[in-house]
Amino acid sequence: MTDSTPPPMPDFPPPPPTPKRPRNWVVISSAAAVIATVIGTGVFVVNSRDDKDSNASSTTAAETSTPTDDTITPAMEPEPTPENTEPEVMSLTDGVQWDGGIEVELTGWTRGVTGPYAAPESTPFVKFKVTIRNTGTDTVDLSGAWMTCIYGTNGTQSEQVFDSDGGLDGLPQVHLRPGKSVSAPTGCELPKDEEYLQVEMVPMSESEVAIFAGNVK
Incomplete structure (x- = not known):
């Protein structure tokens, strides 16, 4: 007898699952x-x-670059005020005092004419007395004292008068001790038709010049 039963199907392994796309990307x-x-x-x-x-x-x-209120820009800089360096001009009758206590005073203004032996001779001039006082504490050397005069509105140079007969021998040339004073008559050329006179004087070589100015009748 023939067996017609079909043979059993072989056991095949199950199909692998469908691969999934990786998610790493x-x-x-x-x-x-x-x-x-x-x-x-x-x-x-x-x-x-x-x-x-x-x-x-x-x-x-x-x-940082913005200027503060206290900053002065070049456009804001004020123009410098010029200082007055001119010496003060005093009256012919004023007294002047320098540092160190030296005082000078001009007094006794009189007009006259120089004698034949004066320098300059026979010349109209003005005579006055120069008094120098030492109110300081040190002895002062007056050997460097000098004086010059000008007259008139045009500032003409005036000659200092020297006349031994009239006692006009120039400024005192002495060492002036503290508390002492010395006087000497002197004079400057001044024509009869001129009144304005300017006297510049220095009592010591290192002193500043003093200027006296005014009219002489």
């Missing part, structure tokens, strides 16, 4: 996107910080 891509975003954000932030710092630096520089 998505993660990598997402990570890349996130990283790109972070990097982009980081760059932006860095750029923003740089810009902010740059702006802050510019603002600081601008604030």
